[in-house]
Amino acid sequence: MEHTAQDPHERPFFAPSGKGGLASWIFSTDHKRIGLLYLGLIMLMFSVAVVLGLLLRLKLMTPGNTLLTPQQYNAIFTLHGVIMVFMVVIPSIPASFGNIFLPLHIGANDVSFPRLNNFSWWLYVTGLVLALVSIFTGNGPPDTGWTFYVPFSEHTTTNVSIAVIAVFVLGFSSILTGLNFITTVHRLRTPGMTWRKLPLFVWSLYATGWIQVLATPILGITALLIFSERVLHLGLFDPGRGGDPLLYQHLFWIYSHPAVYIMILPAMGVISEIIPVFSRKPVFGYNMIAFSSLAIAFAGSLVWAHHMFTSGMSDNAVLLFSFLTFVVAIPSAIKVFNWLSTMYKGSISLDPPLLFSLGFILMFSIGGLTGLVLGSAGTDIHVHDTYFVVAHFHYVIFGGTGLGMFAAMHYWFPKVFGRMYDHTRAFWSFWIILLGMNVLYFPMFVMGLQGMPRRYYDYLPQYAPLQMVSTWGSWILAVGLILMFHNLYRGCRYGPVATKNPWGGATLEWTLPTPLPAEAFYGDPVAPEPYDYKGVNPDG
Amino acid sequence: MAEAHAAPAAQLAAHRDDQASKMGMWLFLFTEILLFGGLFLLYASYRAKYPQAFHAGGQALDLVLGATNTVILITSSLTVALSITALRRGQTVRCLWLLAFTVACAATFMLNKGIEWGAKFHHGLIPGSEHMARLPQGQSIFYGLYFAMTGLHGLHVVIGASVLLWVMLLIRRSKITGDDYAVLENAGLYWHIVDMVWIYLFPLFYLIA
Numbered sequence: 067m068e069h070t071a072q073d074p075h076e077r078p079f080f081a082p083s084g085k086g087g088l089a090s091w092i093f094s095t096d097h098k099r100i101g102l103l104y105l106g107l108i109m110l111m112f113s114v115a116v117v118l119g120l121l122l123r124l125k126l127m128t129p130g131n132t133l134l135t136p137q138q139y140n141a142i143f144t145l146h147g148v149i150m151v152f153m154v155v156i157p158s159i160p161a162s163f164g165n166i167f168l169p170l171h172i173g174a175n176d177v178s179f180p181r182l183n184n185f186s187w188w189l190y191v192t193g194l195v196l197a198l199v200s201i202f203t204g205n206g207p208p209d210t211g212w213t214f215y216v217p218f219s220e221h222t223t224t225n226v227s228i229a230v231i232a233v234f235v236l237g238f239s240s241i242l243t244g245l246n247f248i249t250t251v252h253r254l255r256t257p258g259m260t261w262r263k264l265p266l267f268v269w270s271l272y273a274t275g276w277i278q279v280l281a282t283p284i285l286g287i288t289a290l291l292i293f294s295e296r297v298l299h300l301g302l303f304d305p306g307r308g309g310d311p312l313l314y315q316h317l318f319w320i321y322s323h324p325a326v327y328i329m330i331l332p333a334m335g336v337i338s339e340i341i342p343v344f345s346r347k348p349v350f351g352y353n354m355i356a357f358s359s360l361a362i363a364f365a366g367s368l369v370w371a372h373h374m375f376t377s378g379m380s381d382n383a384v385l386l387f388s389f390l391t392f393v394v395a396i397p398s399a400i401k402v403f404n405w406l407s408t409m410y411k412g413s414i415s416l417d418p419p420l421l422f423s424l425g426f427i428l429m430f431s432i433g434g435l436t437g438l439v440l441g442s443a444g445t446d447i448h449v450h451d452t453y454f455v456v457a458h459f460h461y462v463i464f465g466g467t468g469l470g471m472f473a474a475m476h477y478w479f480p481k482v483f484g485r486m487y488d489h490t491r492a493f494w495s496f497w498i499i500l501l502g503m504n505v506l507y508f509p510m511f512v513m514g515l516q517g518m519p520r521r522y523y524d525y526l527p528q529y530a531p532l533q534m535v536s537t538w539g540s541w542i543l544a545v546g547l548i549l550m551f552h553n554l555y556r557g558c559r560y561g562p563v564a565t566k567n568p569w570g571g572a573t574l575e576w577t578l579p580t581p582l583p584a585e586a587f588y589g590d591p592v593a594p595e596p597y598d599y600k601g602v603n604p605d606g
Numbered sequence: 607m608a609e610a611h612a613a614p615a616a617q618l619a620a621h622r623d624d625q626a627s628k629m630g631m632w633l634f635l636f637t638e639i640l641l642f643g644g645l646f647l648l649y650a651s652y653r654a655k656y657p658q659a660f661h662a663g664g665q666a667l668d669l670v671l672g673a674t675n676t677v678i679l680i681t682s683s684l685t686v687a688l689s690i691t692a693l694r695r696g697q698t699v700r701c702l703w704l705l706a707f708t709v710a711c712a713a714t715f716m717l718n719k720g721i722e723w724g725a726k727f728h729h730g731l732i733p734g735s736e737h738m739a740r741l742p743q744g745q746s747i748f749y750g751l752y753f754a755m756t757g758l759h760g761l762h763v764v765i766g767a768s769v770l771l772w773v774m775l776l777i778r779r780s781k782i783t784g785d786d787y788a789v790l791e792n793a794g795l796y797w798h799i800v801d802m803v804w805i806y807l808f809p810l811f812y813l814i815a
């Protein structure tokens with residue numbers, strides 16, 4: 067260690083030690099700094115994609131040729147999807163809060179491979195830069211949708227080649243994070259931290275890590291294949307030369323369905339941490355919540371073709387994948403029931419983190435149940451590729467993962483930044499966001515059932531009223547988001563100094579000073595019972 | 607890097623966890639297998655769809671060159687394994703020679719591959735060419751897969767050989783020693799995977815005829 071004035075066990079991790087500056091961040095191997103770097107970039111990309119989404123809604127407010135040209139519209143929904151999926155939602159919770167709290171939860175001072183951790187952040191940055199290049203060079207941004215379906219993606223003259231390489235690099239970054247987390251959980255648990263004492267957040271990240279490692283390579287090869295189809299013209303998916311475009315869809319969804327569990331599992335882990343703390347009760351059904359994470363990871367890798375019911379696949383395959391899709395709903399429902407049972411007869415304090423978690427449960431339940439409408443082969447024929455799908459996955463991904471991310475931000479904020487945000491504003495921002503989301507997305511269920519296809523530039527007059535309502539919803543949501551980020555920003559600049567354990571959590575991070583110190587533990591800490599609140603009380 | 611990593615050697619040694627690095631490497635190797643797995647999936651589907659074309663395509667490949675390359679890679683896997691034993695016994699020079707031999711095998715493999723591809727190009731079998739497009743449907747797919755899979759594999763040979771060269775440098779600088787050889791072991795594991803993938807590619811393309 068350098069001879070700094072302050073003990074690294076007391077100095078906040080973000081305070082400079084000796085030589086500070088940018089290099090001490092971007093080349094940092096400290097999991098907390100890397101987590102914060104991720105958080106910053108993810109939020110930046112989130113804002114960009116939100117603005118794109120608002121633009122789409124603004125265009126769709128009225129039918130006909132307004133505001134955007136069709137080509138611009140195609141490019142913007144592609145960018146919105148690519149940015150949100152690969153640069154925001156996939157890394158969201160694991161790369162930011164997972165990085166910061168996974169080691170602390172198991173009593174370790176860092177991940178197993180700190181330099182690899184820094185390298186995956188750099189890969190993430192490289193992916194962002196490549197994506198930017200694909201927007202501003204060549205024949206303009208890709209217009210294929212985030213799914214890059216062949217044959218269109220092979221023939222469009224827009225910048226798909228660079229975009230898929232960006233996806234490849236981002237996937238690599240995600241793999242390395244998952245690999246790092248799995249190894250960390252196996253190797254760095256403090257003595258006494260048995261598998262059944264692991265916080266559920268760690269369990270969820272562990273399951274996520276396996277999906278990242280096992281599913282993402284298929285995305286990698288899919289991206290490489292698109293690239294080589296475009297550049298080398300191998301013709302592997304070209305029906306004219308005997309290729310089969312359906313095989314592309316299989317490859318794509320073999321990754322991209324498990325990917326939705328990369329998106330949602332960490333958020334479920336966050337919720338499993340927050341609910342017991344704010345109910346002052348041990349989590350109900352610890353074993354089942356932990357096990358269902360693994361069950362989701364496993365079963366979730368067997369259902370990909372439910373995205374292809376209308377593609378002309380064999381009926382046997384349709385029935386099988388439909389059945390498996392119903393199976394995967396079971397472990398998700400187990401979690402929801404366990405959370406509710408945890409709250410039952412608890413001593414509930416409705417603080418902002420819990421509020422966002424409840425929002426998660428509501429939105430995830432709506433999104434999950436409508437997912438079954440899509441998963442059952444008969445009804446899917448009716449709503450396939452309509453706004454119903456768009457509504458479904460925005461409920462799950464934004465209402466679920468998004469609110470889970472916001473819950474995590476409000477829960478760990480004081481621990482990371484050492485200050486507290488304003489609770490009243492947090493309440494208001496939550497309710498406005500929740501209202502906005504529902505006004506924005508619920509009409510899409512209705513429009514979808516009425517047959518409004520997704521990704522269309524124009525629509526029939528009969529959809530005009532609901533399209534209008536949906537756009538209003540996007541404005542409400544934007545106001546809520548601005549309020550929330552403003553509140554958090556104010557909190558970290560001027561908020562009152564936070565105490566060590568403001569919520570009364572029993573996991574290890576709450577035994578550390580606030581804000582988190584550069585070096586977390588002296589030696590190996592004693593493994594606590596993570597959900598035993600006897601003798602653990604909120605400060606003040 | 608720049609951070610507080612001026613830790614004393616004793617502390618670094620305490621943080622060393624060879625089992626973790628091996629575990630990380632195995633996970634990474636899984637991802638490599640799955641990366642090829644996507645292509646094997648395509649191969650399986652198209653093979654089932656166009657058995658005759660694949661038969662004909664396999665006959666047109668150069669069995670002698672393919673078999674030679676198989677022998678070369680298997681030998682190189684052996685020498686990598688021997689190099690680890692050598693280093694553990696403190697025979698650094700022997701270890702370096704064995705690694706050099708491995709890299710030479712890799713170079714020979716790539717040379718043969720170049721000759722083979724060159725011959726195919728010479729016959730007009732160039733991806734995206736008119737000639738390829740005019741082939742019977744299944745054959746064009748066969749060659750498409752042939753170039754994609756052996757190409758990706760060749761890329762891995764080059765990466766693996768580069769890693770081994772880098773490891774040799776580290777051994778010469780005594781960064782890797784008989785007591786601390788996890789990096790060499792991991793590089794060796796990677797090389798075995800490169801070898802193993804080829805052991806599947808060889809029968810699938812050259813021996814199916």
Ligand SMILES: [Cu+2]
Nearest residue numbers: 323370372373
């Ligand atoms: Cu799916």
